[in-house]
Amino acid sequence: MAENGESSGPPRPSRGPAAAQGSAAAPAEPKIIKVTVKTPKEKEEFAVPENSSVQQFKEAISKRFKSQTDQLVLIFAGKILKDQDTLIQHGIHDGLTVHLVIKSQNRPQGQSTQPSNAAGTNATSASTPRSNSTPISTNSNPFGLGSLGGLAGLSSLGLSSTNFSELQSQMQQQLMASPEMMIQIMENPFVQSMLSNPDLMRQLIMANPQMQQLIQRNPEISHLLNNPDIMRQTLEIARNPAMMQEMMRNQDLALSNLESIPGGYNALRRMYTDIQEPMLNAAQEQFGGNPFASVGSSSSSGEGTQPSRTENRDPLPNPWAPPPATQSSATTSTTTSTGSGSGNSSSNATGNTVAAANYVASIFSTPGMQSLLQQITENPQLIQNMLSAPYMRSMMQSLSQNPDLAAQMMLNSPLFTANPQLQEQMRPQLPAFLQQMQNPDTLSAMSNPRAMQALMQIQQGLQTLATEAPGLIPSFTPGVGAPGSTGSGGPTGPTVSSAAPSETTSPTSESGPNQQFIQQMVQALAGANAPQLPNPEVRFQQQLEQLNAMGFLNREANLQALIATGGDINAAIERLLGSQPS
Amino acid sequence: MAATTGSGVKVPQLVEGQKGVGDGTVSWGLEDDEDMTLTRWTGMIIGPPRTIYENRIYSLKIECGPKYPEAPPFVRFVTKINMNGVNSSNGVVDPRAISVLAKWQNSYSIKVVLQELRRLMMSKENMKLPQPPEGQCYSN
Numbered sequence: 001m002a003e004n005g006e007s008s009g010p011p012r013p014s015r016g017p018a019a020a021q022g023s024a025a026a027p028a029e030p031k032i033i034k035v036t037v038k039t040p041k042e043k044e045e046f047a048v049p050e051n052s053s054v055q056q057f058k059e060a061i062s063k064r065f066k067s068q069t070d071q072l073v074l075i076f077a078g079k080i081l082k083d084q085d086t087l088i089q090h091g092i093h094d095g096l097t098v099h100l101v102i103k104s105q106n107r108p109q110g111q112s113t114q115p116s117n118a119a120g121t122n123a124t125s126a127s128t129p130r131s132n133s134t135p136i137s138t139n140s141n142p143f144g145l146g147s148l149g150g151l152a153g154l155s156s157l158g159l160s161s162t163n164f165s166e167l168q169s170q171m172q173q174q175l176m177a178s179p180e181m182m183i184q185i186m187e188n189p190f191v192q193s194m195l196s197n198p199d200l201m202r203q204l205i206m207a208n209p210q211m212q213q214l215i216q217r218n219p220e221i222s223h224l225l226n227n228p229d230i231m232r233q234t235l236e237i238a239r240n241p242a243m244m245q246e247m248m249r250n251q252d253l254a255l256s257n258l259e260s261i262p263g264g265y266n267a268l269r270r271m272y273t274d275i276q277e278p279m280l281n282a283a284q285e286q287f288g289g290n291p292f293a294s295v296g297s298s299s300s301s302g303e304g305t306q307p308s309r310t311e312n313r314d315p316l317p318n319p320w321a322p323p324p325a326t327q328s329s330a331t332t333s334t335t336t337s338t339g340s341g342s343g344n345s346s347s348n349a350t351g352n353t354v355a356a357a358n359y360v361a362s363i364f365s366t367p368g369m370q371s372l373l374q375q376i377t378e379n380p381q382l383i384q385n386m387l388s389a390p391y392m393r394s395m396m397q398s399l400s401q402n403p404d405l406a407a408q409m410m411l412n413s414p415l416f417t418a419n420p421q422l423q424e425q426m427r428p429q430l431p432a433f434l435q436q437m438q439n440p441d442t443l444s445a446m447s448n449p450r451a452m453q454a455l456m457q458i459q460q461g462l463q464t465l466a467t468e469a470p471g472l473i474p475s476f477t478p479g480v481g482a483p484g485s486t487g488s489g490g491p492t493g494p495t496v497s498s499a500a501p502s503e504t505t506s507p508t509s510e511s512g513p514n515q516q517f518i519q520q521m522v523q524a525l526a527g528a529n530a531p532q533l534p535n536p537e538v539r540f541q542q543q544l545e546q547l548n549a550m551g552f553l554n555r556e557a558n559l560q561a562l563i564a565t566g567g568d569i570n571a572a573i574e575r576l577l578g579s580q581p582s
Numbered sequence: 583m584a585a586t587t588g589s590g591v592k593v594p595q596l597v598e599g600q601k602g603v604g605d606g607t608v609s610w611g612l613e614d615d616e617d618m619t620l621t622r623w624t625g626m627i628i629g630p631p632r633t634i635y636e637n638r639i640y641s642l643k644i645e646c647g648p649k650y651p652e653a654p655p656f657v658r659f660v661t662k663i664n665m666n667g668v669n670s671s672n673g674v675v676d677p678r679a680i681s682v683l684a685k686w687q688n689s690y691s692i693k694v695v696l697q698e699l700r701r702l703m704m705s706k707e708n709m710k711l712p713q714p715p716e717g718q719c720y721s722n
Contacts, residue, residue, distance in 0.1 A: 040628065040631070075609045075639065076609065077599050077609060077624070078624035078625040078626045079626070096600050097600075
């Protein structure tokens with residue numbers, strides 16, 4: 001080790017600019033010098049003989065830094081130190097600093113945004129997706145199995161005690177991971193109608209804090225969002241998977257053309273990183289997966305499709321899962337646009353939440369969700385967590401403040417549309433019912449599985465009554481029984497019992513809170529014939545006037561158009577123009 | 583004459599480069615230790631973490647012209663890099679695109695240039711640009 005001469009070991013041609021440094025003659029005994037080795041993270045001092053080679057130096061370093069020598073790269077004065085050089089060659093003397101880079105074998109590819117975000121809970125659930133990989137893989141089955149496994153996996157993590165919003169993000173991630181479910185969801189006509197409402201979409205998009213940041217940075221995006229035509233186009237595209245693919249293909253073609261233009265590549269890159277990446281990441285963080293990340297130069301139609309993805313994923317769990325699973329669990333489609341109309345006619349936040357809740361409710365109709373519901377109701381803790389999640393509170397509050405909305409939401413069930421009578425019945429009860437939901441007693445009743453079961457019994461009892469003594473329950477229709485069967489575990493009791501007529505068919509409930517609840521229901525039903533919901537004509541009063549002023553004098557047609565487009569004047573005008581021969 | 587031009591700035595630079603600065607993420611030194619003119623320097627930037635440049639070592643050549651430090655140095659990447667402001671075919675750093683070069687002040691130094699380039703690697707517009715395979719160098 002302690003050799004005299006310029007280089008250690010067999011003489012070799014020394015490289016580098018200090019090639020002919022014959023003057024680097026070392027003294028007879030090599031002096032030990034102290035060299036500081038600095039990495040971006042740490043700093044260590046090494047005492048090495050002055051004339052040691054870089055290789056030897058690296059060996060000493062590797063011991064201290066616990067890496068292999070071939071992982072170490074030493075830099076001094078802007079040059080990389082090669083193994084066969086000596087320290088002296090590079091002029092490394094006592095007290096100087098050498099920089100070290102430790103090359104790790106698997107380099108993380110600069111994936112900056114996924115776990116770290118401001119949007120909330122994804123960080124905490126980042127660890128759990130790994131353990132959920134197996135449940136996710138079962139998603140290829142009829143989805144019920146998949147989500148069953150998923151939830152089982154989740155609860156095995158002690159999910160019952162965790163924040164429900166984590167569950168939500170879990171669900172979101174699972175959703176993202178499963179293309180079948182995506183397809184299911186996209187095909188859900190309710191979803192489609194929701195997507196067709198540009199205002200609503202815009203609200204939902206804007207509500208995402210990442211998007212807001214993004215919009216601040218890139219004002220063009222807000223232009224994009226505010227342009228109803230583009231939004232509508234986008235939504236149409238989102239709705240139609242085939243069309244989406246076409247768009248993507250066209251975009252890819254256009255992009256590859258752009259690439260070939262000199263300088264165009266850079267511009268594309270810039271565009272991509274400025275606009276699209278943050279958007280995708282914003283969506284990704286919430287939804288745990290950037291489907292476009294793998295697409296090479298993914299097109300800017302990613303912008304367009306993002307809204308759809310964003311909307312799909314917004315608050316997933318339905319605040320009304322167990323009890324209002326009654327009303328909403330069977331919500332699968334909107335025949336009219338009342339659902340989307342709700343988005344329009346209400347304030348932003350409420351429209352937001354209602355439509356989202358609607359959408360969420362529609363998810364619950366899928367078998368997977370129902371098994372989920374089952375599990376949820378079996379686990380009272382989960383229910384409580386769910387109900388106490390903050391946004392649910394706000395949802396409920398906003399719904400109670402705006403009975404109109406709640407009515408809309410409820411009415412979107414195909415059951416109800418098939419049963420106009422039932423519709424009429426449901427409407428008046430809503431305000432009271434909503435208040436019930438706010439009632440903490442109610443909440444605790446909801447979380448009590450026995451209470452749930454009791455309510456189920458009530459419903460069954462009523463069903464029996466209906467068949468046995470139809471005269472007793474005049475407006476009881478068999479259709480209402482359906483929610484009971486589909487809404488697994490959900491106490492369909494409230495719905496049914498409130499659907500029951502003013503006559504108090506005394507429920508055979510055991511527990512006190514149940515009974516109170518039911519009675520309140522019935523009273524509400526009895527007493528609340530007054531507040532009738534405005535019919536579409538009244539709702540669209542303002543829009544109708546506008547259309548009139550514009551010259552569309554056919555009130556009937558206007559109304560139809562408005563209903564079809566959910567109160568969206570622009571779309572209604574287009575419809576009208578399309579149908580009228582000028 | 584060339585040897586003494588700007589040496590009041592360059593020598594401290596040299597010393598500082600040898601001592602190692604700050605966080606160990608940039609390094610620079612004379613390309614040729616015998617160079618008395620102190621004009622040709624090599625620099626090294628360690629790619630900042632959480633960017634696409636992470637864990638890569640970028641080598642640069644810096645030439646301090648006769649008017650240095652009144653005029654900015656010429657900077658050129660030796661290691662191939664894809665970054666705004668850097669010519670993708672020869673690695674020359676465009677002085678108009680890099681703010682410290684465009685608005686050069688004579689109090690600036692090579693360290694400042696390297697640190698600024700590193701900072702630019704972390705900017706949103708650069709941090710995710712796809713990069714050529716590691717270890718490639720420009721041909722000239």
